[in-house]
Amino acid sequence: MTRCFITQPIHADALEFLRANGVTPQYASSPDMDAVIAEIGDAQAVITRDLGFSAQALARAPALRVVAYHGAGVNKVAIAEAAARGIFVTRTPEMNSRSVAEMAIGMMLAVARQLIPADRAVRDGQWAFRYAARGIELHGKTLALVGFGAIARHVADIAAQGLGMRVLAYSPSVPDDVFARHGVPRRTDIHAMLREADFVSLHRPSNARDPFVMDAQAFATLRRGAVLVNTSRGAAVDRAALIAALQEGRLAGAALDVLPEEPPALTDPLLHAPNLILAPHLGAATDEALRRMAMMCAQQVLDVLAGREPAHIVRP
Known part of the structure; x- marks a missing residue:
């Protein structure tokens, strides 16, 4: 089973898009890094929001191929560690x-x-x-x-x-x-x-x-x-x-x-x-922006899993 682990809620349309393309989305039981580290397992892909994705989480994900960041700034993602393992990190510029x-x-x-x-x-x-x-x-x-x-x-x-x-x-x-x-x-x-x-x-x-x-x-x-x-x-x-x-x-x-x-x-x-x-970091929290970001994340996950280079790669 091809599994995409998702740290925090994303737009429902992106979940359906993943399922329609043979990828099973799975939410973390809690939107915190301890839950992510415990539950990431053999997921091949991750979609994360402002929680990011730590080096400790990367170390617990032996099958991981892509970390898709739901947003433009990726300072909470362990980019260098991901690159060292050949894991793509992507982002969603200008969607919000x-x-x-x-x-x-x-x-x-x-x-x-x-x-x-x-x-x-x-x-x-x-x-x-x-x-x-x-x-x-x-x-x-x-x-x-x-x-x-x-x-x-x-x-x-x-x-x-x-x-x-x-x-x-x-x-x-x-x-x-x-x-x-x-x-x-x-x-x-x-x-x-x-x-x-x-x-x-x-x-x-x-x-x-x-x-x-x-x-x-x-x-x-x-x-x-x-x-x-x-x-x-x-x-x-x-x-x-x-x-x-x-x-x-x-x-x-x-x-x-x-x-x-x-x-x-x-x-x-x-x-x-x-x-x-x-305000609690609501700038991008419109239905339109959330859908655009989630769909771009899902597309970049599918691109990597299909052997294609995603559109918006973040490099160290």
């Missing part, structure tokens, strides 16, 4: 870009219009909140994008064309013609760009050559009353510096879909910071 971009825009709007405290006020019988609330109109404001990959480009298009925002971007690795095609001015000094920003949205990957962190210096550079959104990686924001900026009122608010530790401890001070919206 639009969904994550819409999440970033939604978070900007939620902070700007105080939607979370407004909801709470109505439920608590505080209708007078409407007289105290002072929202921010996005039209005409400057949005600074830190990174200009596929997600950031979608954000730029929505913000400029749909909301009438002025968009700037910083990315050392993206060619000039990409900036020109999207009508976004390129900035080469990130701190100078931050000084112009009313809103900042972070989009640099974890493997960037010069990973940028929103630290105390960066927050001090921002205009007072700016808004920060992070849908990229938890380590892109200095936790203590963010909390201080919120407590001091330097930021009007912030929204994070990614955190330094996921899930956070209930004692994490971020959970009690003012004017902060938190």
